[in-house]
Amino acid sequence: MRNILSVAGKELRQYFHSPIAYLVITIYAVLCGYFFYALTGTFVMESFRMQMGGGAMPMSLNDMVVRPLFAGILTVVLLLLAPLITMRLFAEEKRTGTIELLLTSPLTDLQIILGKFFGALGLYLALALLTFLYVGLLFLYGNPDLKPILANALGFVLFGAALLSLGMWVSTFTRNQIIAAVVSFALFLMLFVLDWISSLSSTAAGRVLSYLSLTTHFDSFTKGVIDSSDLVYFLSIIVLGIFLTARSVEALKGRP
Amino acid sequence: MIEVEHLTKRYGPTHAVTDVSFRVETGEVLGFLGPNGAGKTTTMRVITGYLPPTEGTVRVSGFDVTEQPIEAKRRTGYLPESPPVYPDMTVAEYLSFAGRIKGVARRDLKKRVGEVSEKCAVADVQRRQIGRLSKGYRQRVGLAQALIHNPEVLVLDEPTAGLDPKQIIETRELIRNLAGQHTVVLSTHILPEVSKTCERVVVISGGKVVAVGKPDELTRRLQGFGTVLLTAEGPADQIKERIERVGGVNLVEQREILEGRATFEVHAGKDQDVRAELARAVVESQWKLLELRASGMSLEDIFLKLTTEDLTEQN
Numbered sequence: 001m002r003n004i005l006s007v008a009g010k011e012l013r014q015y016f017h018s019p020i021a022y023l024v025i026t027i028y029a030v031l032c033g034y035f036f037y038a039l040t041g042t043f044v045m046e047s048f049r050m051q052m053g054g055g056a057m058p059m060s061l062n063d064m065v066v067r068p069l070f071a072g073i074l075t076v077v078l079l080l081l082a083p084l085i086t087m088r089l090f091a092e093e094k095r096t097g098t099i100e101l102l103l104t105s106p107l108t109d110l111q112i113i114l115g116k117f118f119g120a121l122g123l124y125l126a127l128a129l130l131t132f133l134y135v136g137l138l139f140l141y142g143n144p145d146l147k148p149i150l151a152n153a154l155g156f157v158l159f160g161a162a163l164l165s166l167g168m169w170v171s172t173f174t175r176n177q178i179i180a181a182v183v184s185f186a187l188f189l190m191l192f193v194l195d196w197i198s199s200l201s202s203t204a205a206g207r208v209l210s211y212l213s214l215t216t217h218f219d220s221f222t223k224g225v226i227d228s229s230d231l232v233y234f235l236s237i238i239v240l241g242i243f244l245t246a247r248s249v250e251a252l253k254g255r256p
Numbered sequence: 257m258i259e260v261e262h263l264t265k266r267y268g269p270t271h272a273v274t275d276v277s278f279r280v281e282t283g284e285v286l287g288f289l290g291p292n293g294a295g296k297t298t299t300m301r302v303i304t305g306y307l308p309p310t311e312g313t314v315r316v317s318g319f320d321v322t323e324q325p326i327e328a329k330r331r332t333g334y335l336p337e338s339p340p341v342y343p344d345m346t347v348a349e350y351l352s353f354a355g356r357i358k359g360v361a362r363r364d365l366k367k368r369v370g371e372v373s374e375k376c377a378v379a380d381v382q383r384r385q386i387g388r389l390s391k392g393y394r395q396r397v398g399l400a401q402a403l404i405h406n407p408e409v410l411v412l413d414e415p416t417a418g419l420d421p422k423q424i425i426e427t428r429e430l431i432r433n434l435a436g437q438h439t440v441v442l443s444t445h446i447l448p449e450v451s452k453t454c455e456r457v458v459v460i461s462g463g464k465v466v467a468v469g470k471p472d473e474l475t476r477r478l479q480g481f482g483t484v485l486l487t488a489e490g491p492a493d494q495i496k497e498r499i500e501r502v503g504g505v506n507l508v509e510q511r512e513i514l515e516g517r518a519t520f521e522v523h524a525g526k527d528q529d530v531r532a533e534l535a536r537a538v539v540e541s542q543w544k545l546l547e548l549r550a551s552g553m554s555l556e557d558i559f560l561k562l563t564t565e566d567l568t569e570q571n
Contacts, residue, residue, distance in 0.1 A: 002356070014342065096342070104334045
């Protein structure tokens with residue numbers, strides 16, 4: 001456990017030593033902020049119009065701001081940013097030769113992998129925190145439902161963690177961070193597209209694809225529902241990512 | 257101590273190391289000598305647990321590196337050819353991290369970092385980013401990392417590579433001081449380094465062990481024949497033929513021909529001084545004798561002989 005924390009701490013420190021952490025946080029803050037602004041603005045205008053028009057329809061902040069923010073926009077933003085977080089995890093170690101330090105120290109492969117995963121997750125949680133600062137603002141001026149927002153939070157973390165574990169796996173293939181980032185991005189994109197394709201077809205195959213899709217499972221969280229099958233799904237992806245990384249690291253040791 | 261038994265490492269069709277066996281006794285400094293590509297680094301990577309062996313067993317302090325890797329690695333300090341440093345970390349941060357992952361207790365960490373920095377002469381750059389340090393400093397930080405957990409066994413891959421002469425002397429001094437408290441294996445292709453720091457030598461070439469022994473033992477064993485260098489002016493083939501006929505001469509090797517002057521390496525039986533006979537042979541044949549001297553066998557000669565002979569055998 002101490003080893004896992006040591007590695008995680010090192011990863012976090014390295015993220016913040018380089019421009020990457022600041023770049024990712026800034027891009028995220030700007031995008032998240034912009035969309036939050038746009039959605040809240042729309043909400044305000046709509047509620048104005050409702051008041052003007054007489055009959056007021058109950059409008060929910062959750063439905064009009066929180067849900068679109070998470071389900072529609074943030075998932076896409078993560079598609080772009082997650083590869084930037086994971087690209088250096090193993091690629092840089094391979095390039096600089098420091099992987100030799102890790103693999104010849106009394107650490108198990110799993111400790112190394114989990115340490116890196118938690119380091120990446122740590123940076124990701126900084127992004128999550130930012131998001132929920134924005135959402136928290138809603139409470140100052142409006143009356144959104146807390147429970148669905150908490151469900152969103154959980155879904156957001158699990159969704160990100162799943163992407164990170166897969167991105168980490170991809171990072172083990174190459175010494176080149178750029179290649180790792182691009183391939184991760186392609187992988188995530190394919191997983192996203194699965195959802196779009198599956199929503200078009202209603203055949204059995206379509207339903208299977210839909211089950212496999214990341215965004216489908218995230219959807220219920222955004223609706224405020226915590227479904228155990230969705231939890232299992234995300235945890236399985238995370239475990240899969242870690243397992244694949246472990247196999248890949250073992251293969252690394254076979255080569256000169 | 258280190259026990260390597262019938263170690264073989266293959267990558268697909270490539271045989272990097274074949275049936276290598278040797279022991280390093282506790283407290284000993286063993287030199288691992290061989291040309292580039294001989295399998296030195298591969299062997300070291302197996303000893304340190306980085307690569308799994310294809311066949312054979314390696315034990316460090318009694319622990320099998322495949323069966324009990326954590327125990328073995330806890331007792332091993334490793335400096336690879338290229339020091340595994342994180343360029344964006346400061347020296348202090350890096351050594352702290354290394355100490356932590358190698359099992360140094362939290363309360364001892366700061367003290368150990370200080371001690372090992374002093375020992376490796378990197379105490380004055382504690383707060384500098386490693387990426388900004390010179391090669392010499394980086395190498396020493398790498399050595400510090402190998403020592404931080406006070407391991408029983410040290411594996412050093414070309415520890416003086418890239419250092420300036422002063423730093424080389426300092427590093428060698430450091431290694432000599434480590435002997436006794438630590439078991440050391442160091443690999444090098446710099447021959448004087450071996451005679452200066454190592455008690456015993458394993459010579460490896462083409463993935464196989466070619467010789468084992470104390471440096472001066474090897475010298476004596478292989479300096480079986482006295483060697484004489486002869487330079488004469490005249491037709492090279494005829495000179496060669498004539499001196500081959502001198503009594504006691506086993507082998508004449510033509511070394512070079514420059515402007516009509518031919519140089520030969522003449523190998524005779526052990527303790528047979530054929531110089532007078534050679535001189536007479538050359539002069540009587542009306543050729544000009546320009547140089548005649550006994551040539552001892554240095555470690556360089558042994559090295560070349562062992563390693564190039566091996567290569568031609570393979571061919």
